[in-house]
């Protein structure tokens with residue numbers, strides 16, 4: 280069994296959750312992974328201070344797709360304030376695989392695009408306390 | 410089984426029988442002795458940079474231990490030795506590529522800097538609004554972005570030759586563009602770093618000149634693997650880079666016609682490139698030093714000379730024959746592997762030692778990561794050729810590329826690693 284390409288990662292990669300379009304949305308953003316040129320977009324609907332619905336668009340490597348898919352399941356229903364402050368540690372823990380320095384941006388691209396959509400600011404999520 | 414490509418030292422190829430011997434060459438490259446997880450390294454990322462033979466490493470060491478000094482204007486013993494070594498590097502480059510004059514050889518930091526020098530110095534002075542610069546959709550960003558900048562500064566237009574499905578450029582389209590009469594410069598790559606396509610550069614330069622246009626050729630991928638004859642190609646500018654040709658990083662070469670260099674303003678300015686400096690103005694040093702401002706990459710030039718000696722001793726025709734055989738073998742093996750699609754010219758005939766491919770359902774990055782588990786080093790990227798990626802309809806490709814030290818066993822390891830990667834994803 281491969282450390283990185285675990286069954287659940289490949290399962291999310293092959294059948295990503297919450298990918299598609301939300302034509303009526305409150306927030307959206309689009310980001311590029313400079314490492315590989317992969318692109319990821321997000322559309323978000325807000326209700327009562329929470330993320331009521333969210334869809335990603337784009338394609339990428341197994342790590343970035345699985346990260347987006349897994350994050351989407353957590354993000355839907357989350358308070359906007361909380362979602363906007365999630366850090367890299369949250370994402371890496373959720374992924375639960377050893378991500379090397381070179382693949383870090385693959386793992387964090389979905390969080391970056393969500394942050395961008397919610398806060399208008401798209402810096403790379405840093406480590407906790409960063 | 411009959412092979413046309415080196416398999417192991419016990420099973421040499423036809424080229425080895427005439428004295429090439431890739432398996433023996435490996436002994437000259439200490440990094441190839443490296444074992445990772447107890448297994449040898451399979452280095453197939455030579456289009457990004459090649460490994461360095463012991464002779465180059467020894468030369469760098471010898472330079473720094475015995476000759477290190479600043480060049481030109483030094484009267485003392487060491488400075489004379491270093492100047493002699495540096496300038497003989499220039500002569501070595503001239504002989505190697507059959508160029509005409511040392512004064513037409515400018516040392517740069519790499520192909521990128523050489524093209525920037527031309528785009529900024531020639532381009533900004535001589536391009537006019539309404540002029541056209543022709544590039545192609547298979548160019549490396551280093552032969553696109555400097556022209557975008559020069560075009561933005563001058564009002565010139567950038568136009569692209571298309572890439573056909575078989576990875577070639579259309580000379581008919583080139584002729585049609587040239588016939589418009591407003592083409593100032595044609596800037597094309599000799600060998601594509603993604604598709605491996607070998608462009609007919611002598612013919613392209615000839616057609617450009619007939620139409621009154623200048624021609625720049627990006628030789629970054631050509632010099633390491635082809636017999637390049639700059640007199641025959643006759644380009645006005647030819648740029649290449651040392652680190653892809655077994656040399657050190659930090660040194661490249663721009664070949665340029667002296668009449669053009671004479672008319673061009675300096676690119677960088679400061680020490681070494683001047684004749685005299687007055688309070689408000691200066692006059693320029695003669696060629697080639699007018700274009701070599703500041704302390705040069707002396708050690709790297711000396712190291713590049715050693716790399717050229719090494720390539721010359723192998724013989725560029727032998728290197729080409731060997732890499733051609735290796736590429737043909739790779740195309741054959743990859744075509745026979747399920748789920749693999751190939752980019753670029755279908756045969757190895759008009760292709761350098763570069764093979765880009767895709768695996769169905771697996772992103773190139775994941776391919777590279779999984780291959781690395783088997784110690785197989787390939788590159789997965791847009792390869793600094795995003796317009797080409799758009800043309801191919803992908804964001805990235807996986808790319809295996811060869812050096813003189815690669816053998817068929819490396820290709821076998823690549824295929825095995827690909828099959829293992831497919832198993833992981835099917836798993």
Ligand SMILES: Cc1ncc(COP(=O)(O)O)c(C=O)c1O
Nearest residue numbers: 519520521549551602627629650
């Ligand atoms: C075709 C081509 N042109 C130009 C370059 C740029 O070379 P360098 O980065 O050494 O300046 C490269 C290498 O990446 C290349 O493959």
